Amino acid sequence: MPEGHTIHRLAKDLNSSLRPGTLDVSSPQGRFDDGAAAIDQHPLERAEAWGKHLFLDFEDGPLLHIHLGLIGKLRKKPAEAPVEGEIRLRLANDKATWDLTGPMVCALIDPDDLEEITSKLGPDPLRRDGKKDEFASRLLRKKLPLSAALLDQKVIAGVGNVYRSEFCFLTGIDPNTPANELTEDQADALWTLATDQLKLGVKLNRIVTRDPDEVGVTAAKIPNDERLYTYKREGLPCHRCSDEIRLVEIAKRKAWMCPTCQS
DNA sequence: TCTTTATGGTGAG
């Protein structure tokens, strides 16, 4: 489930769950034994998210870089939870256990590496240093379809395959529109939307783009199968106009759109 | 009990 909101939520939860105090760090699966040993018994100073990247800073220890990729998960379990599955990394104290499975990246890095990684990322709407103007200038330079540009982490860090289709729908823009044909106002609207939506995603710990008024309950209570307008809804009626949601392929990945609402 | 899929990204050719 990893788009930017997931990573920021994880950083927040890790900070409250694993501090203060030293941590028992291990690699039950055995593929990160050396890394785990280097962190073991060091307190977590701070977890921080940057787009879809997660960085954990340990007191008197190295930095840990985690990227969940498509299938990675970092799950909170009770203290002393039994080992089940392919757990690359386990962080534990006497109150909780966090198990990392299937990450694309789990590696110790130094500050120079951190700088190199973050310098390659575009503005993150969930960070104080995420700037609308920077997003607009990067977006409007791209000749790619909007839906492809939104997946480019150098244009905006943290947006993934669910948000990109939903943002195109919510702004009423055809996802195939070349980004450099958009207006400044449209770029502004996309940034504001991304900021609001990702913040809501962190709060609810899931993506809910649907207008609660259409469903008649609060956003937190919208059922999972009603919380999105387009994603994985091909063939189903648009929540706004009842036309059929269409599946298209953009930037080698599936994208969804309403042919009537987005033109 | 298979095969497929997934909210991602890299490196080789």
Add this chain to the structure above:
DNA sequence: TCACCCTAAAGAT
């Protein structure tokens, strides 16, 4: 452009 990496759950048989 393709092959490939990682894992688990859902879907097909």
